[in-house]
Amino acid sequence: MENLHTIKSVQISSSSIKGETSSFTPNHWANSEFTFDNLNVVVQKTLDLIIAKYGKDFFQKLVITLTYQPVGTDLEHCIQSGYDEEGEIYCS
Numbered sequence: 001m002e003n004l005h006t007i008k009s010v011q012i013s014s015s016s017i018k019g020e021t022s023s024f025t026p027n028h029w030a031n032s033e034f035t036f037d038n039l040n041v042v043v044q045k046t047l048d049l050i051i052a053k054y055g056k057d058f059f060q061k062l063v064i065t066l067t068y069q070p071v072g073t074d075l076e077h078c079i080q081s082g083y084d085e086e087g088e089i090y091c092s
Contacts, residue, residue, distance in 0.1 A: 002035045002036075003035070003036065003070055003071070004033040004034065004035065004070070004071045005033065005034050005035070005036060005039055005068045005069060005070050005071060006029075006031075006032070006033055006034075006068060006069050006071055007027060007029040007030075007032070007034065007039070007042065007066060007067070007068050008027070008067045008068055008069055008076060009024050009025075009027060009066075009067045010024065010025045010027070010042070010043075010046060010064065010065070010066050010067075011023070011024050011025075011064070011065040011066075011067070012024075012025060012046070012050065012062075012063075012064055012065075013061070013062075013063045013065065014059050014061055014062045014063070015059065015060045015061040015085065016054075016058050016059045016060060017058065020061075025046070029042070033071055034068075039066060039068055039079055040079060042066060043064050043066045043079050043080075043081045044081060046064050046066075047062070047064050047081050047082055050062065050064075059083075060085045061082075061083065061084045061085050062082045062083060063080055063081070063082035063083070063084065064080065064081050064082050065078050065079070065080050066078060066079045066080075
């Protein structure tokens with residue numbers, strides 16, 4: 001059986017023509033359990049939805065940070081995806 005994880009938060013950090021901002025999205029996934037592969041899908045879909053709405057050229061930096069816990073532990077880990085001002089791709 002594959003290990004399951006619970007999403008604790010999803011943070012969006014960006015800088016654009018309107019300035020720099022950071023915000024947490026509502027945790028729509030509270031009390032839901034995901035495989036690690038599905039956590040990566042959530043991060044990528046979040047990134048894709050934002051880019052589809054605003055366009056990639058709107059952001060100089062766009063980083064999604066998903067914090068999660070393996071079920072049954074208090075350990076927190078995170079997955080990041082996106083890009084920074086220098087165009088470096090985040091992928092962890």
